[in-house]
Amino acid sequence: MHTWDPDRYLTFADERGRPFVELVARIGAGEPRTVVDLGCGAGNLTRLLVDRWPGARVVGVDSSAEMVERAAGVGGVTAELGDIREWARRGRAEGGQGRPDEEADVLVTNAALQWVPGHLDLLPSLVGRVxxxxxFAMQVPGNFEEPSHTIRRDLAAEPDYAEHTAGVxxxxxxxxxxxxxxxxDLGWQVDAWETTYLHVLEGQDPVFTWVSGTGARPTMQALPPELRPRFEAEFRARLREAYRADAQGRVVLPFRRVFVVAHRP
Incomplete structure (x- = not known):
């Protein structure tokens, strides 16, 4: 099992937060009673839900104990340790029939469902709790064919690493x-769109810093200590070649995001 590092994840907090802000801006809820953020991470963005709906009970759910500990310190947020699949099914009557006991008036999941295999089949259960x-509002990355991902996959598949990274x-x-x-098809009114951000990053190997806090973290943590430094060095080098810095040391990271905001009539 991999773990998450809130500090590393928040290195590019402004860039990671912008999609959340633009997602929530499209939600038309007036005075919801219960607002749930699935995959709340460190809670820094969940705090924006408290500001948007100060009269609501705002609950943040995350499967990372490290993230939940950080989110628990955010004012106005009730942080819970939980798995998205389990949350989707929780509160239903025996046999999976009927509406849940506790419903959300607003359900947000931002940059989390991409970590849930088969999450498309889970959507009916998720929105069934609304x-x-x-x-219901969701955002997921759509950049999995960009070098930031393909380089990781190709490197992890090399013979020195494959036995450790298979199935990660x-x-x-x-x-x-x-x-x-x-x-x-479930009867919802849906607004869906895609946006490609051009993030201008600075610092030493900024694309590596970005991906090592998110998509590449499970792969790197799966490696034994004696292999990880060599993997990291080669990963950094290949990313530098794919994302070259300009004369001022700036690197442009294109990042496609997928957004959905849906309303239950």
Missing amino acids: ADGGW AAPDAHDAATYLTVLQ
Whole structure:
């Protein structure tokens, strides 16, 4: 099992936070009673939900104990340790029938579902926990064919590393049209779109710093200590070649994001 480092994750907090802000801006809820953030991470973005709906009970759920500990210190947020799959199924009557006992008026999941294999099949259960008239909003990365991911996959598959990295957790997601179709078929009103951000990063090996806090972290943690430094050095070198710095030391990281905001009539 890999663990998450809140400090490393928050290195580029502004860039990681912008999609969340733009996602939440499209939610039309007025005065929700319960707002849930699935995959809340360190809670720094969940705090924005408290500011948006100060009268609501705001709950942050994350499977990382390190992240939940950090989120628990965020004012106005009730932080819970939990798995997204378990949360989706929790509170239903025996046999999986009926509506859950506790419903969310607003359910947000930002940059989390890509870590849940088969999450497309989980969507009916997730949105089933949203109250009538409620809102569901999700955002996932859509950049898995960019060098930041393909380099990691190719390097991890090399003979020196493959036996350690085989089957390790890796993110994946679908395009906006796929999510739109699934939710429309469930009777929801759906707004779906995609955006490619051009993040201008600075510092030493900034793309490595970015990916080592998210998509590459499980792969790197799967390696034994004697192999990890060599893997990291080669990973850094290949990323530097793929994302070359300009004369001022700036690196541009294109990052495609997929957004969905849906309303239950």
